[in-house]
Amino acid sequence: MISTFHGLEMGKRSLASHQQAINTTGHNLNNMNTEGYSRQTVKLSTFEPLYVPGLARSETAGQIGQGTTVTSIDRVRDQFIDNRIISAGKDLGFFDMRNKYLQQMEMVYAEPSVYNDPSQYNTLRRAFDEFMSSWSDVANNPDDKAPRNVLVEKANILTNSVRHHFNQMTDIRNNVDIEIKNKVGELNEIASKIAKLNERILKSEAVGDHPNDLYDSRDVFIDKLSKMADIQISREDPDELILYIGGKMIVQGAESEKLNLTAQADNYGYSDVYWADGEKVAFRGGELGSLVDVRDTDLRMEQKKINSFAVNISDLVNEIHRDGFGLNETTGNDFFSTHPFTTDPTGNFDANRDGADDSTFIFKVTGANTLDGNDKLGIRGTMNVNNVEIDYYETDTLDRVVRRINESGAGVNAFLNPQGKLTVKADYYGDNQSPDFVIRRLEDNGLFLTGYAGILNQSGAEGGFNSNVVNETGTKLNAQSVWSIAPLTDPAQYMAIEKKIENDVSFIAVASGIDSDGDGIKDISNGIGDSQNALRISSLKDNKVMVGMSLSVSQYFENIVSDVGARGQKAENGFRVQETIMNNLENLRKSVSGVNLDEEFANLIKFQHGYNASAKFISEMDKMLETIITKL
Numbered sequence: 001m002i003s004t005f006h007g008l009e010m011g012k013r014s015l016a017s018h019q020q021a022i023n024t025t026g027h028n029l030n031n032m033n034t035e036g037y038s039r040q041t042v043k044l045s046t047f048e049p050l051y052v053p054g055l056a057r058s059e060t061a062g063q064i065g066q067g068t069t070v071t072s073i074d075r076v077r078d079q080f081i082d083n084r085i086i087s088a089g090k091d092l093g094f095f096d097m098r099n100k101y102l103q104q105m106e107m108v109y110a111e112p113s114v115y116n117d118p119s120q121y122n123t124l125r126r127a128f129d130e131f132m133s134s135w136s137d138v139a140n141n142p143d144d145k146a147p148r149n150v151l152v153e154k155a156n157i158l159t160n161s162v163r164h165h166f167n168q169m170t171d172i173r174n175n176v177d178i179e180i181k182n183k184v185g186e187l188n189e190i191a192s193k194i195a196k197l198n199e200r201i202l203k204s205e206a207v208g209d210h211p212n213d214l215y216d217s218r219d220v221f222i223d224k225l226s227k228m229a230d231i232q233i234s235r236e237d238p239d240e241l242i243l244y245i246g247g248k249m250i251v252q253g254a255e256s257e258k259l260n261l262t263a264q265a266d267n268y269g270y271s272d273v274y275w276a277d278g279e280k281v282a283f284r285g286g287e288l289g290s291l292v293d294v295r296d297t298d299l300r301m302e303q304k305k306i307n308s309f310a311v312n313i314s315d316l317v318n319e320i321h322r323d324g325f326g327l328n329e330t331t332g333n334d335f336f337s338t339h340p341f342t343t344d345p346t347g348n349f350d351a352n353r354d355g356a357d358d359s360t361f362i363f364k365v366t367g368a369n370t371l372d373g374n375d376k377l378g379i380r381g382t383m384n385v386n387n388v389e390i391d392y393y394e395t396d397t398l399d400r401v402v403r404r405i406n407e408s409g410a411g412v413n414a415f416l417n418p419q420g421k422l423t424v425k426a427d428y429y430g431d432n433q434s435p436d437f438v439i440r441r442l443e444d445n446g447l448f449l450t451g452y453a454g455i456l457n458q459s460g461a462e463g464g465f466n467s468n469v470v471n472e473t474g475t476k477l478n479a480q481s482v483w484s485i486a487p488l489t490d491p492a493q494y495m496a497i498e499k500k501i502e503n504d505v506s507f508i509a510v511a512s513g514i515d516s517d518g519d520g521i522k523d524i525s526n527g528i529g530d531s532q533n534a535l536r537i538s539s540l541k542d543n544k545v546m547v548g549m550s551l552s553v554s555q556y557f558e559n560i561v562s563d564v565g566a567r568g569q570k571a572e573n574g575f576r577v578q579e580t581i582m583n584n585l586e587n588l589r590k591s592v593s594g595v596n597l598d599e600e601f602a603n604l605i606k607f608q609h610g611y612n613a614s615a616k617f618i619s620e621m622d623k624m625l626e627t628i629i630t631k632l
Helices: 006-030 079-109 124-140 145-206 212-228 286-322 398-406 448-452 499-503 532-541 553-593 597-631
Strands: 040-046 068-075 231-234 242-245 248-252 260-263 271-274 362-370 381-385 388-392 412-416 421-426 441-444 482-485
Touching: 006 040, 006 068, 006 597, 068 212, 079 145, 079 212, 079 231, 079 286, 079 553, 124 145, 124 286, 124 532, 124 553, 145 212, 145 248, 145 260, 145 271, 145 286, 145 499, 212 231, 212 286, 271 286, 286 362, 286 532, 286 553, 381 448, 388 398, 398 412, 398 421, 441 448, 532 553
Parallel strands: none
Antiparallel strands: 040 068, 231 242, 242 248, 260 271, 362 421, 362 482, 381 388, 381 441, 412 421
């Protein structure tokens, strides 16, 4: 027997179900502009009927329905699209940061230079060109002090420009380091929030709820995290969502790992990111991976290139300048000041700071013998230059071997100096094994570096020069060779004119001289009217004196600017591509999960009619009950 009030109960369920559907539709409309919100749908199903098949079932026409009920409220989400967005996020974040900072690096060089624009006067290329032109002016008027004063002024502009460019790169590095610290703090905060959301979600799921809004909040944080680092996500365990960075867990269920920042003494105090157990975080993408790469690779290499320019120009100008004579007849003077890495005259240095010298840091060594670049060697063997093996043969000319050394990638410049003696000079390196501009190793199993060039005393491994050993200049280098101690770190920061020249321009060595006693050193000036030395210095502008002696200074600048520009263009293209991919994926997700006004209004009308019909049904049931009650 069906209860008299069965209809009221069924109507009540219908009202409740349609009201919940209307509320859910209103929730969708209210959150149509909420970040990360996913459209929610109400799943309606028939309520459990009164009778089920069985022997005790009363004879009725069929199962008696009890109306409708809300089975669940689900959010509309495509997990495949979510995973694609997480995967694309790290690439977008990587190229976004890289594009941002490489553009700033390009602006430092301000190329191509507009020579008639005063705002472009600080361009390093222009400062160098005018410095070289001033040497030509001095050569044209060797006995006039006015061009010498202009030369000093142009030299000061050059050194200021070098320091300015280096400091600008340093400022960008500092900004990148600050952003790394901020991003790590933000990452830790997001990881903690995801862990707390995991805990709330698990508690809600334990009682059978669908915490859709919590799911959305968690996914928003995961999307943000995916742009910061190369995260991987595991949903295999229904009770624990796990996030990984570089294969290590950053979030596991309700627990999160905190990343730590540790300043590195061998990297100017800049911070690296470590796990709690002391292992360095291996970023393989994302904003943090890009920032670390830009700071420690791109920006540092630009600083090294500016350092290379500073130390090479200073050394090349000084080498020629020392060979000339000033108006006051003095010789042997440097034009640019030098700052050696160590005060020990033998080049010995305590690299590991344990109180005892353990290294020999030299920048350049010049052999004892005068050579001709066109001569054939007549000997064969293999050199080890900074751990790069270089072969030479009997039929090789000296120029060919020098070119082979410079093209070997050993990080040195080899050339014949003005006296025709072989010089090997260190350049910057792409690692932090030892300071830049330090010759790390020179060894020869033949006679090229020993009897031929006069750089080393002895052939073979036992006669090789090694910067990681103390007292190498006194034991391994030829007694007649000339060597110089490596410059202090980052020579671009302190490049300056010698004070004696700045105070008295008569020290500027414009004239050349002669060697009267045959000892290889010029000791008598050609006179005040001579300008051969100044012309030799001015010719450095067009000579191939940079980077393995295969580039002129102008070509060197062109390479720097074009290299930064190419990397910047590549980063910008990568960013545009990843931005397009991400926009397409976001649009695809919105087409699935986003709130559609037309659809929601249609649902609102549909559920409203259902609610009205349910109310009308209850009203009719009320009338029927009233009839029964009043007729009794």
